[in-house]
Amino acid sequence: MASLPPDGLHLRTLRPRDLAPAPDRAPEGPALNAAQAAAAAHGDGPLLIVAGAGSGKTRTLVHRVAALVDRGVAPERILLLTFTRRAAQEMLDRAERLAGAARRVHGGTFHGIAHRILRRFGPAAGLPRDFSIMDASDAADLMGIARTALGYGEPTRRRGADEEPTGPARRFPRAETCLTLYSRQVNTDRPVYDLLEEGWPHFAEWAGDLEQLFVDYVRRKTDANLLDYDDLLLSLALLLEQGGDVGDRIRAEYDHVLVDEYQDTNPLQARILRALCPHGRLTVVGDDAQSIYAFRGATIHNIMQFPAQFADTTIITLEQNYRSSAPILHTSNTLISRATIRYTKQLWTDRTDGELPWLVTVRDEREQTRFIVDRLLELHETEGVPLREIAVLVRAGYLSADLEVELANRRIPYEKWGGLKFLEAAHIKDVLAFLRLLENPQDEVSWFRLLRLLPGVGDRTARTAIETLAAHAWQPLALTGLRVSTRAAAGLTALGALLEGLRTAPRAAVPSEEIQLVRRFYDRVLMETYDDPQPRLADLDQLTVIASGYATRTELLAALALEPPAATQDLAVGADDEDTDALIISTVHSAKGREWDAVFVPWTVDGVYPMARSANQDEAVEEERRLLYVAMTRARHHLCLVHPLQSFPTRMSADYSYGQLSRFLDDGVRRTMQRVTLGPDGSLSAAPLAPLPPRPPVDLRALLRGRVGLPAPDDPR
DNA sequence: GCTATGCCGTTTTTT
DNA sequence: ACGGCATAGC
Numbered sequence: 001m002a003s004l005p006p007d008g009l010h011l012r013t014l015r016p017r018d019l020a021p022a023p024d025r026a027p028e029g030p031a032l033n034a035a036q037a038a039a040a041a042h043g044d045g046p047l048l049i050v051a052g053a054g055s056g057k058t059r060t061l062v063h064r065v066a067a068l069v070d071r072g073v074a075p076e077r078i079l080l081l082t083f084t085r086r087a088a089q090e091m092l093d094r095a096e097r098l099a100g101a102a103r104r105v106h107g108g109t110f111h112g113i114a115h116r117i118l119r120r121f122g123p124a125a126g127l128p129r130d131f132s133i134m135d136a137s138d139a140a141d142l143m144g145i146a147r148t149a150l151g152y153g154e155p156t157r158r159r160g161a162d163e164e165p166t167g168p169a170r171r172f173p174r175a176e177t178c179l180t181l182y183s184r185q186v187n188t189d190r191p192v193y194d195l196l197e198e199g200w201p202h203f204a205e206w207a208g209d210l211e212q213l214f215v216d217y218v219r220r221k222t223d224a225n226l227l228d229y230d231d232l233l234l235s236l237a238l239l240l241e242q243g244g245d246v247g248d249r250i251r252a253e254y255d256h257v258l259v260d261e262y263q264d265t266n267p268l269q270a271r272i273l274r275a276l277c278p279h280g281r282l283t284v285v286g287d288d289a290q291s292i293y294a295f296r297g298a299t300i301h302n303i304m305q306f307p308a309q310f311a312d313t314t315i316i317t318l319e320q321n322y323r324s325s326a327p328i329l330h331t332s333n334t335l336i337s338r339a340t341i342r343y344t345k346q347l348w349t350d351r352t353d354g355e356l357p358w359l360v361t362v363r364d365e366r367e368q369t370r371f372i373v374d375r376l377l378e379l380h381e382t383e384g385v386p387l388r389e390i391a392v393l394v395r396a397g398y399l400s401a402d403l404e405v406e407l408a409n410r411r412i413p414y415e416k417w418g419g420l421k422f423l424e425a426a427h428i429k430d431v432l433a434f435l436r437l438l439e440n441p442q443d444e445v446s447w448f449r450l451l452r453l454l455p456g457v458g459d460r461t462a463r464t465a466i467e468t469l470a471a472h473a474w475q476p477l478a479l480t481g482l483r484v485s486t487r488a489a490a491g492l493t494a495l496g497a498l499l500e501g502l503r504t505a506p507r508a509a510v511p512s513e514e515i516q517l518v519r520r521f522y523d524r525v526l527m528e529t530y531d532d533p534q535p536r537l538a539d540l541d542q543l544t545v546i547a548s549g550y551a552t553r554t555e556l557l558a559a560l561a562l563e564p565p566a567a568t569q570d571l572a573v574g575a576d577d578e579d580t581d582a583l584i585i586s587t588v589h590s591a592k593g594r595e596w597d598a599v600f601v602p603w604t605v606d607g608v609y610p611m612a613r614s615a616n617q618d619e620a621v622e623e624e625r626r627l628l629y630v631a632m633t634r635a636r637h638h639l640c641l642v643h644p645l646q647s648f649p650t651r652m653s654a655d656y657s658y659g660q661l662s663r664f665l666d667d668g669v670r671r672t673m674q675r676v677t678l679g680p681d682g683s684l685s686a687a688p689l690a691p692l693p694p695r696p697p698v699d700l701r702a703l704l705r706g707r708v709g710l711p712a713p714d715d716p717r
Numbered sequence: 718g719c720t721a722t723g724c725c726g727t728t729t730t731t732t
Numbered sequence: 733a734c735g736g737c738a739t740a741g742c
Binding site for chain 1: 718719720721728729730731732
C-alpha cells in the first residue's frame with residue numbers, strides 16, 4: 001500500500017516552545033544517575049523500570065532509544081508505545097530532540113499503531129480493506145441501534161409478570177453504559193456477570209440480555225465494516241496470535257519495543273505485547289502509584305506480573321526525584337503512604353529548598369476562582385513565572401467552568417486540555433457522516449445520523465429507510481421510493497440525490513472540496529436548527545482547513561478518529577499563535593507525565609477527591625487517592641490546593657458532604673503543608689499546620705429543601 | 718404510530 | 733448547555 005494513513009505524530013510540526021528546555025529541568029544530554037544509566041544501557045532481555053513521579057522516566061526511555069541506536073539498531077525498527085496521545089507526543093518529541101538518529105523511531109498510541117498495522121497487514125489476513133473507525137459516540141449510537149432493535153429501548157420491566165407491582169421499573173442500562181460494559185469485557189476478558197456484580201450490581205439480572213446485545217452489536221459492526229477502538233486492539237492481538245505468516249511478518253518489523261506508562265495498560269494490551277515480543281526485547285516503564293485508568297480496564301497487575309510473563313526480566317527502580325522541591329515531595333509521599341496498597345518505592349530528593357505547599361481555604365467557588373486568578377497573576381507578574389509554567393488541574397472538565405469565565409473576562413490566555421473535543425460537536429460529526437458514507441456506504445451509524453437530520457424523520461422512519469437501503473445495495477437513490485409522510489419524503493429524496501451526486505461526481509475530489517459540497521446542503525440545516533449558527537459555521541470552516549491538509553478522504557477520517565484535534569476554542573486560536581504564553585487548564589488525567597513550576601488544584605473536597613460516585617468502592621477510592629497524588633507531583637516549586645467551604649453546584653448529585661476537606665488530606669498530610677486563609681479584602685494569612693476540627697457531613701437534600709443552613713463559612717481554626 | 722417540543726436532572730477520567 | 737422522558741400534536 002503506497003500511502004499509509006499519516007500517524008500524525010511523525011508529521012506534527014514542532015513548536016518553538018516544545019523545544020525550549022523547561023527552566024531548571026536537567027538537560028536532556030548529560031549525566032544519568034546510576035539506575036537510569038543501567039536502564040539505558042541494558043541489553044536485550046526484558047526490562048521493567050519501576051519509576052516514580054519525576055524520576056526521569058521518559059528521559060531514561062529516550063536515552064535507552066539513543067543507546068540502542070548507538071548499538072546499531074535501526075531507528076525504524078524500534079517501536080515506542082504508550083496509551084495516551086499526549087504521552088506519545090512527549091516521548092517522540094524528546095526522542096527527536098535527543099538524537100537526530102532517533103528521528104525515524106516508530107511510535108504512537110497502542111490504538112494508532114494498531115491501526116497502522118491493520119491497514120497494512122489486515123487484508124492479507126482476511127480483514128476488510130476499507131474499514132472505518134468509530135469513535136466512542138459513534139459506537140454508543142450503534143449500541144443504541146442494537147439496543148432498540150432487540151426491544152430494550154422501551155422503559156421496560158424485567159420479563160415475567162411476577163414482579164411486585166410497586167417496585168421500580170427495572171430499566172435496561174443505557175446505550176453508553178452497555179458500551180462501557182462491552183468495552184470492559186473486551187479489554188479485561190472477564191465475564192459480563194462478574195463485571196456487573198462489581199460495578200453495576202443493580203443491572204446484574206441483565207447479564208444474559210447484555211451478552212445477547214453484544215452479539216448483535218458485533219454483528220452490526222461487522223456488517224457495516226466498522227471498527228470501534230477496542231476492535232483495533234483486539235484485531236491486532238488476533239492477527240499476532242493466529243498461525244500463519246502475517247503475525248511473523250508483523251513481528252519481523254521491530255527489534256525492540258518500549259512502552260511508557262505501563263501501569264495504564266490493560267490486559268488486552270499486555271496480550272498484544274506478549275504476542276509481539278516473544279523474543280523478550282521489550283522494555284516497560286511504569287509507576288504503580290500513578291495508575292489512574294482502572295475505569296477502562298488498566299491494571300497494575302500488568303506491572304506486577306511482568307516478571308512472571310517474561311522470563312529473566314531485569315527490574316530497575318528509579319526513586320530519585322528531580323522535579324519537585326523537598327516540601328512538595330514530602331507532602332506527596334505522605335499522601336500516598338496512606339494507600340491501602342503498599343507501593344514499590346519511596347521517592348527521595350537531595351534538594352532541601354522550597355516553600356511548603358499551600359492549603360488554601362476559601363468561602364466558595366467564586367472566591368476560589370478569584371484567589372487562583374490573583375495568585376497566578378502574582379506569580380506571573382512579580383515572580384516572572386511564565387503563564388505556560390502554571391497549571392490548574394481539575395478532577396473533571398466541567399469543574400473549571402467558573403474559572404474559565406473569569407479568565408476570559410480578565411483577558412488571561414489559557415489553553416484547556418481534556419474536556420469537549422472538537423470532533424464531539426454534533427455539527428462536525430454530521431458533516432463527517434457524509435464523508436464516511438462516501439467512504440463506506442454500509443455505515444449504518446452514519447446513515448442513521450444523517451437521516452434523522454431531515455424534517456419529519458425520527459427513529460422509526462430512519463430505521464425503515466436503512467432497511468430499504470440494505471435491500472437495495474445501499475444505493476442512495478433507494479431513498480426516493482419510500483412510503484413515508486410527504487414531509488419526510490421530500491427530505492429523503494434530497495438527501496438521496498445529494499449523496500448520489502457526490503458519489504458519482506467527477507473523480508479526484510479532495511476531502512476539503514467534498515466538505516464544501518456537503519455544506520451547500522448542510523449549512524441550511526444548521527441555520528434552521530440553531531438560534532446562533534455562527535460559531536458552528538466557523539467550526540465547519542475550521543474543519544475545511546484541517547481537511548485541506550489531507551490528500552484523501554481515507555486519511556482524513558482515520559486521522560480524525562485517532563488524533564482528534566483538541567477543543568474547538570483551541571483550534572480557533574491554535575493556528576497562528578505558537579508563541580502565545582497561556583495558562584494551562586487540564587484534567588488530572590491529561591496532565592499525567594507533565595510538570596509545571598506552579599500547580600493549582602481546586603476542589604480538594606470530599607465528593608471530588610474522591611468523586612462521590614467512587615466513594616463507596618474501596619478500590620475506586622484508592623484510585624482517587626492516586627489521582628490526587630498525580631496532580632500534586634506535577635509541581636516543581638509551587639503547589640496550592642484549594643478547598644472551598646461552601647460548594648454546592650446544583651449539577652452535583654445529592655447525598656454528599658460538600659465543603660468537607662478531602663479525606664485524603666488527613667492531619668498528617670496537612671502537617672506537611674501551610675494553611676492559608678483569605679481575608680475579606682483578599683489578603684492572605686498563613687497559619688501553620690493546625691488540624692481541621694471535625695465537621696459533620698452536610699445533608700444536601702435537606703439543605704436544598706431549606707431545612708438546614710449552610711455550615712458557617714469561616715473555619716474557626 | 719410517529720415526530721416535535723418542553724421540562725427535568727445530570728455531568729469522571731481516554732482511545 | 734445536553735440527554736432522557738413525558739406529553740402534545742400531525
